[in-house]
Amino acid sequence: MPLIINDEYPEKLFREDGKRLDGRDLNELRPIKMEVGVIKNADGSAYMEWGNNKIFAAVYGPRDVHPHHLAKPDRGILRVFYRMATFSVFDRKRPAPGRREKEISMIVADCLEPILFLELYPDTSFEVFIDVMDADGGTRCASTTVAALALADAGIPMKSLVSALAVGKIDGKKVVDLSGIEDKAGEADLPIAITWYNEEISLLQFDGDMDLDDLTEFLDLAKESLAKIHQIQLDSLKSKYVTLKREEGEN
Amino acid sequence: MENETDENVGEDIQEDDETEDEEFEDFEDDEDTRDIVVPGEVLTEDTKNFLPGRGTIYNNDRTKIISLNIGLKQIKKNYVNVIPLRGFYTPRPGDKVIALVIDKNPVKYKCDINAKDFGTLKPKNTIKRGKIRSFRGSGGSGGGSRQEEANAEKYEIGDILIVKILSADRLNKPELTTVGKYLGKKNNGFVISIDPPKIPRVIGRNGSMIKMLKNLTKTNIFVTQNGRIWLKGEDIAHERLLVESIQKIATEAHTVGLTDRMQEFIINEKKVRGIE
Amino acid sequence: MMDVKRIVSRIEKNYITSNLKKEQRIDGRGLWEYRDLKIESNTISSAEGSADVSLGDTRILTGLKYEIGEPFPDLPDEGVCTIMAELLPLASPLFERGPPDEQSIELARVVDRGIRHADCIQTKKLCIKENEAVYILFVDMYVLNHDGNMIDAGGVSALTTLISAHLPEGKIGDNGLEWTGKYFTGDELVKELPLVMTYGKIDDIIFLDPNLPEELLCDGKISISVTEKKITSIQKSGAATFSIDEIKMLGKKSLEIGQNLRKELNLLQYRTSIK
Secondary structure, three states: OOOOOOOOOOOOOEOOOOOEOOOOOOOOOOOEEEEEOOOOOOOEEEEEEEOOEEEEEEEEEEEOOOOHHHOOOOOOEEEEEEEEOHHHOOOOOOOOOOHHHHHHHHHHHHHHHHHEOHHHOOOOEEEEEEEEEEOOOOHHHHHHHHHHHHHHHOOOOEOOOEEEEEEEEEOOEEEEOOOHHHHHHOOEEEEEEEEOOOOEEEEEOOEOOOOHHHHHHHHHHHHHHHHHHHHHHHHHHHHHHHHHHOOOOOO | OOOOOOOOOOOOOOHHHHOOOHHHHOOOOOOOOOOEEOOOOEEEOOOOOOEEOOOEEEOOOOOOEEEOOOEEEEEEOOEEEEEEOOOOOOOOOOOEEEEEEEEEEOOEEEEEOOOOOOEEEOHHHHEOOOOOOOOOOOOOHHHHHHHHHHHEOOOOOOOEEEEEEEEOOOOOOOEEEOOOOOOEEEOOOEEEEOOHHHHHHHHOHHHHHHHHHHHHHOEEEEEOOOOEEEEEEOOHHHHHHHHHHHHHHHHOOOOOOHHHHHHHHHHHHHHHHOOO | OOOOOOOOOHHHHHHHHHHHHOOOOOOOOOOOOOOOEEEEEOOOOOOOOEEEEEEOOEEEEEEEEEEEEOOOOOOOOOOEEEEEEEEOHHHOOOOOOOOOOHHHHHHHHHHHHHHHOOOOEOHHHHEEEOOOEEEEEEEEEEEEEOOOOHHHHHHHHHHHHHHOOEEEEEEEEOOEEEEEEEEEEHHHHEOOOOEEEEEEEEOOEEEEOOOHHHHHHOOEEEEEEEOOOOEEEEEEEEOOOOOHHHHHHHHHHHHHHHHHHHHHHOHHHHOOOOO
16 A cells, blocks of 8 residues: 655656556556445445545435425436545545536436436436545546446346446556556546447546547447456346355356 | 224234235245346347346347346246346335324325335225224215214324325325225334345245244234335344344345245254244 | 334334333343444555444444644644544435534534543644644544444544554655655554443433434433543433433443453554554
8 A cells, every 4th residue: 555645746657567557557457346235224335446446336216306396207317426535535635525526426427327217207316425435546437337336236227237447548558447646647538438238438538639540449448448347347246146146156 | 092902913814815916926945046137137139039027128229138127037938027136115006015104184194105205194094993984975074074083093103004005106196094904003013124125035935934934933024015024023032033034034035945044044043042 | 123214113112112121122232232343444545544443334434634734823832633524425314415414513523522632642743843833634534324323433433543544754854844754653643542432311221332223212312432541521412311320320331341342442453554
């Protein structure tokens, strides 16, 4: 666990041996661990460790809409509340929600809405609370990924899961899954999410500069890794049940 | 107070008397092991021979049937179904549920039924048993409603009621009644909650699980559709064992041979805890 | 128990109360027993100390951050430690979004006072240069699941967080603030181990560590913080009254329970070792 004093950007983002600073290859994801059903009071919940990121997601719903003027008579509403703990980042963050958190809340909600059937639940609220306890790059992608799990854990009918990941460019090379340092010091950062129902993109942002070839390469690179993340999500949903099944050959 | 003072009337009779509903056969001990599936998972690509049933839909280009929930895959006739392992309660007419009175005014009781909407219980739907209901048509409306009031149960905020859902749909909030067999206020015992999809497992096929639980732990149990279970045992040690057993059933609801395993578990625990 | 919103049913109230009178509780505890305590420290890489504590199903994750700033004018050679609490909406259907409410302020203040008045933190060690530069510690508690008695869970969480602290050592050199490259750890900083014990009262019965249904039924509560030999802070809340004898009894009990718990938990094992 790194003990650092100053939030300084390193000059080079690759080591002598060609690996990234945390030892990864260009295409390698950070270690990811996911677990569902961790918040007992919530209707559905999930916890994720993605590299140093530690994120809780919990779902409350279907329930009544408060305040009631936000309710829609013909469909349910989905609200996402993304927040970061004061101690989740190097410089202590002020407790009150800021603009970045509100922006990410909206982006994550846009990713989750297409997989739900909100039109079946008029005058109803679904709330997803995402609390980042430790942040190290790619929190909006990790949050989308863990929020989808929490919705599934709540037993809310979904067309599929959604998986998200940030790809980018550091020191001229294209990589997947930017860590905090790579995100800050790199040249380009592309968070992307895929909805598996129609295999289309539901989240897309970009900061940096790239040409058309870059864009194509980024998208292809992302798709491969997103499939890996999807598999981890599926395994974590099933793992609670599979270990008890006493069948041979189960993971 | 109540006419119905004997708490034991009706309680030894199983909930499964009402279980013609197919759903109570969802979890069956002697079924082959079924696959656990998750949202978006492909259940079959044979759309010629199979139709999407409960908990499933066609995929985007209608070439496959996929799951909507995390649950157990089930094939019944030519339908592919998914029995959800997680979920929330949606009120349906005919359901028996446990309600908590959370508010009241002279014309109705507002009840928490563990659903998105609160249920409404009107005094006319709380007529005491044994009283004649046929005052309808017996003269002026004034006389009728006064008699209604006199015959109606009076409930307080905080009361636990076993109710039946009379009506519930997209437009109307659930309407409840305490008129009927096994319905009405509970004066003792306590209530626990489990995930509503696990309720059929606590009952078991033909009530096998609930019969076993009652006999072995010597407790009265009333299982309802909204995930709430009322129980009352000989003493707290028996009640504690029952509560832990029900939680274990909920955790292992997807496994086979559960009734037998639970029986073993309870017999063993009784020894370990020194209770009979 | 039943899915809890705000109203506890009458039969549940009767059930809990009649059993308490027989010194019984549904989870098998006696009147003076704690639920299981689980502690994990140093789990947050971005924080300079952290503790994830579960008391039964009540879970609180606490983290420590520091800043270097000016001391209070009346305490020029002492560092500062502030404790804050947030009841995350995900922790309970009873919690709403928004700025800290009464309950979260009570949690923060009771835990804070228990630690402060025990002289737990050697605030002089947090002084880099008198009048100019001291460490300001922020201990922020986040409730992740609420199943009653957040105060006692918070107390252990905050204390363990301080014990797990690893702060870079600073000094004032020729060019201002410099880091020596060394760290000092929480076990050097913490000199007392205060523990807070919360009791609920329903009718005439008093008991330790109320879970959520018990807490919702309580007519009153009292929290008592203790070190090995002293009582360092008390907070009574709720409408119920306590007799003088009851309070004396609770004071004595708290010291006893505190001594046993302190030994059992051995909180100093959660310090961070710097390699």
